[in-house]
Amino acid sequence: MGKISAIILLLLSLSAQSNPDIQITRALDRMFSDIQQISDQSLYDYQNLIATHISPQIDVLSMSQLILGRHWKRASIEQKQRFLECFKRQFRATQAQALFDWQPTSWKVINQEFNDNQTKAAVVISLMQPQETRQFTIRLHLINGQWLIYDAAYLGISLLKNFKDNYAVKINNQGLNKTLAQICQQYPVVIKQLTIAGTQWPPFIARSLPGQGLSVEIVSAVLTRAGYQVNMVFAPWKRVMKGMKQGEFDLSVAAWKSTKREQYLDFSDAYFYNELIGVKHKESKFELNDLDKALNQSLSIGLMDDYAYSSKIQQYPNRRYFKQYHALFRMIAAKDLDFSLLDQYVAKHYLEQTSALKNSLQVTTTSLEVKPLHISMIKQHPAAKEVIKDFNRYLKIYLKSDDYRALLKRYNIEQSN
Structure with a gap:
């Protein structure tokens, strides 16, 4: 029967x-x-x-x-x-x-x-x-x-x-x-191998960290539970996209959605939420408690290259893009730039690495924007829908597990969403 x-x-x-x-x-x-x-x-x-x-x-x-x-x-x-x-x-x-x-x-x-x-x-x-x-x-x-x-x-x-x-x-x-x-x-697991790729972005993606970063650990744990075997590769964002299109990489470990990206990428459910905060000079008089108010003041803003910021940020006229965080912070410390918009943990990580600049800069405590974080795959990938559905299903279980809570604690990260 x-x-x-x-x-x-x-x-x-x-x-x-x-x-x-x-x-x-x-x-x-x-x-x-x-x-x-x-x-x-x-x-x-x-x-x-x-x-x-x-x-x-x-x-x-x-x-x-x-x-x-x-x-x-x-x-x-x-x-x-x-x-x-x-x-x-x-x-x-x-x-x-x-x-x-x-x-x-x-x-x-x-x-x-x-x-x-x-x-x-x-x-x-x-x-x-x-x-x-x-x-x-x-x-x-x-x-x-x-x-x-x-x-x-x-x-x-x-x-x-x-x-x-x-x-x-x-x-x-x-x-x-x-x-x-x-x-x-x-009914044993049939091992399915995936090559996952990401750009150096500590503490989420980092060669120097024991688990190669929070994002790598979360994505690897979820995919492993879903029956996949993963191999992590580090590469710049444009190289990750090119490698995915050419079939060299299967998925991007960490990506924000944008209208443009959704034209050629499939995204998973959010596995984390990046809270973007402002970094400004300590002597600056303006407040950074509301992003719209800050933009209405015609302040200059520093952004990281290849990040999928919201459309209002991407269309803001007085903006400048950077490839390196240290160069961005030096501009703010020299008062040649009013502020930047970065994930709070990324900003804190890089400021800890530059003690001289750290004394000149201030990190806001108010979240100015929240960006859901996803894995992504090229739509033409033959297993894209299956992999993402598997990821979403096991993600729900993993996010309720003690392993996940212990992971956040190890990275000293609080996730309110």
């Missing part, structure tokens, strides 16, 4: 739609077309098809919580994360095997029903082979405007319940840790 129901989960690759049966009709056409294009019909090909079309559409978190029940509530963050990782691989493998073993040749949507508040749907589908017809019920719920699959049933038997009963027996007999060890061993 489990294998056949898993076939339906593959076929129902749903996007964010208010009417599931309409999207199912479109999805079935697309899936049958993709299946016909699989060369030699190897199991590996089907696994890749599952990874591309289905994994983002399955609510693995809700399924995991329902399957483990009370054990989920008692599990540590690490155990939850491990189950999510290994169950996701198990689910993907069983779906691929099911599709490989039994392929319907035609289909028909029979019925669709919603609950009272339209947040859950049950779609009944008939799948046919020349000598056999089977009906399945697919259960979906609406999460953040998207219909996600959380169960399938054949002959009234729930796939979710099968998983739940199976895990309950194993956990009751041998405990959660041993059960996790078995499933993770049975």
Whole structure:
């Protein structure tokens, strides 16, 4: 039963739609077309098809919580994360095997029903082979405007319940840790390698730091949990972009969004928020508590080259760009420039390295602008959508972990967002 129901989960690759049966009709056409294009019909090909079309559409978190029940509530963050990782691989493998073993040749949507508040749907589908017809019920719920699959049933038997009963027996007999060890061993990680790149930007990206910087540590930790093996390369921003376009690098470790960049880059969810502060001469009389007020005073501002500042900053007439922080600070110390706009931790790091200038400069305590920090990939990268979806999913878990809190503490960083 489990294998056949898993076939339906593959076929129902749903996007964010208010009417599931309409999207199912479109999805079935697309899936049958993709299946016909699989060369030699190897199991590996089907696994890749599952990874591309289905994994983002399955609510693995809700399924995991329902399957483990009370054990989920008692599990540590690490155990939850491990189950999510290994169950996701198990689910993907069983779906691929099911599709490989039994392929319907035609289909028909029979019925669709919603609950009272339209947040859950049950779609009944008939799948046919020349000598056999089977009906399945697919259960979906609406999460953040998207219909996600959380169960399938054949002959009234729930796939979710099968998983739940199976895990309950194993956990009751041998405990959660041993059960996790078995499933993770049975469905091992397939190592996927990524070359990640970034520009020297301490304390976020730095060769000299033990973990190569906060951003490198966060991105590496999240991708590792998602099953990737990463190799870090340091390069100037323009070199990073060129290397990504040429396929030498897979992703940029740290990037701010801009309208221009979004034309050719895909961005992850924010993994950090850079709070931009002002750096000015200690003897300067003007206040830097509000960015708009500062700009209205026609003050001269120093900016770092290749940074995606907001449009109002990029269009400000009295601005000057710098490639090196020390040159920027020297200009402010000499009163040839009124102030600069930098991340608070970057500014503090470089000022600590220049004690002579530090005594002449003042760092504001008020955040003038907040910039979300992301990983980014060239849109044409064949795995861009998969990598970023994996990153986003595991980022949510990592940001709630003790490892993340310990990392911030080690870097003496407070993140209020």
